[in-house]
Amino acid sequence: MRGLRPFPRSFRARGAALAAFVALAPLLPAAVAAAETLKVDTALPYVCALPSGRQPVTVRITAAFPERAATGEEIRPTDVTTTVELPAAAVADLTTLGAATVRAESRLTVGMVQNERRAEATWSGTAQSVGVPAEGPLALTTTGDVPSLTTDTAGDLVLTAGNLALDLAPSTADGAATTPPSLSLACAPDPDAEGGTPLVTIPVATGAPGTEPSPPPTSPTGPSSPAPSPGLPLPSLPPDRTSPARPDTPNGTSGTPTGPRTDQREDRGPRAADADAPGAPGARPAAPPCVTEKPTPMSLSAYITGYSNVRKLNGANIIPVSCVLIEQGQAEFVVRPDGSMHLLTPSEGFLSYQGRKETPPFKATFLTFGFAPTTATLVLEQTGPMTVDSDVLLVFPDNISETYVRVPLVLRVLGVEVNGTPLDVGPSCRTEKPLTSHEPDPAKYPGDHLVLLGKGRLINGTDAVGYLLSSGGPLTGEVTIPAFKGCGTKGESLDRLLTASISGPGNHVKQIQGQTCNVGVEEPTMENCTEDLQPRQVPRPER
Structure with a gap:
């Protein structure tokens, strides 16, 4: 971003992008039938670094995935929850602070592997405050939107659970923050656990007319009765504004097969509505004027x-x-x-x-x-x-x-x-x-x-x-x-x-x-600014 160089280029955010993945060209074929869903409910062994020391915890993840997908088709996990079952020692750490309630936010790293190509996404979630028991374990369940992903390559797409960050905000009985006001727990899959931490395997077939559907995926919980797909329309997102669209491809990307990519919607926070993005309705959402009267270079x-x-x-x-x-x-x-x-x-x-x-x-x-x-x-x-x-x-x-x-x-x-x-x-x-x-x-x-x-x-x-x-x-x-x-x-x-x-x-x-x-640099980054030098991106609120 011109005019902002507080750290080297390799350390800077590239415009509106958040995921470390190269965009692929989505080619959704009309001839491929909609896949049914597979519900995953799996409990995984983790180890968390608590104030009282390293403790084993159980992390339960539930989500719904499509049974199969076509190349270029959006794969969106839905109904995602992450439940961390904290042991009695962790609860004792909270009660020592005088906590009567605690609110949790989670960030789960999810690995994606397809044909030896790898990528990562972050599933973020929040939870309402819950009561802290005087003793015994405590289960904290977070929910939230998670990134969708697409791939232009056929082959099994394997998702695995990785490191988990858990931020706790404890409060006293009268609603005041404790001292310290927060605890951040770093958790990782138990290295001694057998079977690793797989979540689901989704077969991806070439999206061409007449393609035979792939067999249903497997999950750590074994076979599951498929539920009907909700069939809701999925909103399209503008491309990565840091890489100008190329006119020779359907969505402005090069089309070079580079593996799975994600829409890091939860991590990024805002989802831009951009008048210049392909497929946009022609104007950004309504927003009040945002004009800097006497801008400086900063x-x-x-x-x-x-x-x-x-x-x-x-x-x-x-x-x-x-x-x-x-x-x-x-x-x-x-x-x-x-x-x-x-x-x-x-x-x-x-x-x-x-x-x-x-x-x-x-x-x-x-x-x-x-x-x-x-x-x-x-x-x-x-x-x-x-x-x-x-x-x-x-x-x-x-x-x-x-x-x-x-x-x-x-x-x-x-x-x-x-x-x-x-x-x-x-x-x-x-x-x-x-x-x-x-x-x-x-x-x-x-x-x-x-x-x-x-x-x-x-x-x-x-x-x-x-x-x-x-x-x-x-x-x-x-x-x-x-x-x-x-x-x-x-x-x-x-x-x-x-x-x-x-x-x-x-x-x-x-x-x-x-x-x-x-605003104030000699050549503003027009991917981020309108012609009259107002912010181009209008974020959407998230709970």
Whole structure:
């Protein structure tokens, strides 16, 4: 990306791509009948590094796969769950922290082998908070969208389970974060287990008219009764924007057989809707203007969206597509006392909507007190500086990235309807202070603010996985909604009603940032920017 060179080219994200795979030409033949599905449910032995030491755990994976596929046909795992059965020792580690509940996020590496060619994908999942037992084991089940894949070569495609990263966010009985606020567990298949860690084998046949269907695949659980395919239409994705489309092939790729590839939808976070992509409807989704008035060579812009839980109302409201303008700071190379090498890049930013530092207005609908349908029109208003601190740990071959986004946001209520009847909240209804998160470095970052964390990995010579400021991705956090003030008119205060209905801790936030547009460089990367220098990519929210 021109104008952004905080690390060597081999370490940078290539545009909107996330998977380390070369695109193949999908040639879906109409004559090949739709395959039925095979349901996989397998329990695999793993070893996890816990605070109390290495412990054996069981990882149970369920998913549905097509029984067979044709070359060029999209293979999409569905109904994927990953359940980690933590032993009593791991539960003791949580109770020692005073944890009453815990929320989990998982990242499972899945290997793909076909005709001695290999590739990898990451299956990511999240889970709602569950109670921590006083003793005994604990099962944590995560779910989420996973990458689809295609291959242009016939032959058995074998999927195997690899390393698993499990991030735990424990909370005390009153909803506060523990100290430390998170635990990250690194798990790997048990090297002493017999039979390895296979998930499924999918026969892939040449997609030509008259091709005989291949025999059904096998799985570690043995034969399974096939279930009818749901037959839902699968959305097509734009090609890798880092490699300009070639006009001599159906989807702009070279067509050279290079093995399986994936659509890293969950890892990448946003799925771009690009007006220039083949097969796109001709225009990107609606998005507010995102224009940098006086750009510098380090100016970036991006769209964000996502979801935020409202724990008291047992629901979630959408964070609307919003513009963020970012000024990237100077990257600094640092060697720490332990010998680790880091690339630190500080940046600042602000929301931008019609000249104000806020999101566009958005509506959230809940059942207040469990029975009254209530719709509120809301705005998130930025009340102080937004800081974006990126830290890339340089280790060969994987370079680990962590990015903290900190921003003070006040929640303003513009209007409320209860069961269709307007409730006058007045012109000044808002939270009495900014939304708050646990701050890992309060001495450096005092005050009330939201904290979001994005984790990524830059694989030497290939692409990025997870979140990077330049390429975007998912950022997550947990927020406390403060009490409300200034709500109501004509001497009737609604502060206590809104506070009782909405305010409180433990509200999970998942924000998706799109690919940035490098606005201020002499020749902007037009794969990432529109002609009028706005972000080309409009992300979609993910739960």
